[in-house]
Amino acid sequence: MNLFEKEELIRQAAEDFEFQGPEVLLSWAVExxxxxxxxxxxxxxxxxxxxxxxKISPKTDIFYLDTNVHFQETYETRDRLQQHYGVxxxxxxxxxxxxxxxxxxxxxxxxxxxNQCCNIRKVDPLTDILxxxxxxxxxxxxxxxxxxxxxxxxxxxxxxxxxxxNPLAGWTSEDVWNxxxxxxxxxxPLHDRNYPSIGCEHCTRPVAVGEDPRAGRWAxxxxxxxxxxx
Ligand code: SF4
Numbered sequence: 001m002n003l004f005e006k007e008e009l010i011r012q013a014a015e016d017f018e019f020q021g022p023e024v025l026l027s028w029a030v031e032x033x034x035x036x037x038x039x040x041x042x043x044x045x046x047x048x049x050x051x052x053x054x055k056i057s058p059k060t061d062i063f064y065l066d067t068n069v070h071f072q073e074t075y076e077t078r079d080r081l082q083q084h085y086g087v088x089x090x091x092x093x094x095x096x097x098x099x100x101x102x103x104x105x106x107x108x109x110x111x112x113x114x115n116q117c118c119n120i121r122k123v124d125p126l127t128d129i130l131x132x133x134x135x136x137x138x139x140x141x142x143x144x145x146x147x148x149x150x151x152x153x154x155x156x157x158x159x160x161x162x163x164x165x166n167p168l169a170g171w172t173s174e175d176v177w178n179x180x181x182x183x184x185x186x187x188x189p190l191h192d193r194n195y196p197s198i199g200c201e202h203c204t205r206p207v208a209v210g211e212d213p214r215a216g217r218w219a220x221x222x223x224x225x226x227x228x229x230x
Pocket of ligand 1: 067069109110113114115117118119121122199200201202203226
């Protein structure tokens, strides 16, 4: 399939699936793009997708970007999910250890240059892993942030050069939690402690009542995204 045909397929699929549920889109995605993977950060949206994928296509690869600085609760959520579903998530590590990063760029890079830290620990590893696939699935939702408001359910990811599926793009946070509760899904306990959005431990704080759900990410910086999503 040339790029023009692929773009047409994506445009048509985005239109066809706009008002379909996430499971319908996921089923089509894994059939049409068998070489597909799910990116999982173990946040609320991603555990929903893990659950759906286990029911639809349990052999589909699921990976996580291990920055080495996730919360202990996040690693424990990973372990509980793996045990529950009998799967092993693919661990994607940065090229530099934390010690090597500190030697080359200084201690606590996340405090001084979070974009550079995110590039080393998230964006570069993501770029490498996605080269192995034709499509990826993410848990982004349009109402999470203005930067995500125009996300389509199916789009061509120009940055990484593959098809991108966002099956929960049209869901609200309430939809996510309704699914989690009605299916009794394992989730990160930090969500019960005022962490609606969970990233690395050094760059995530709980939010106060009435604050934007992503206000706890990179607090004190202009930064609102890791660089994984355009
Ligand atoms: S979220 Fe923070 S610690 Fe994690 S990679 Fe980005 S800057 Fe580094």
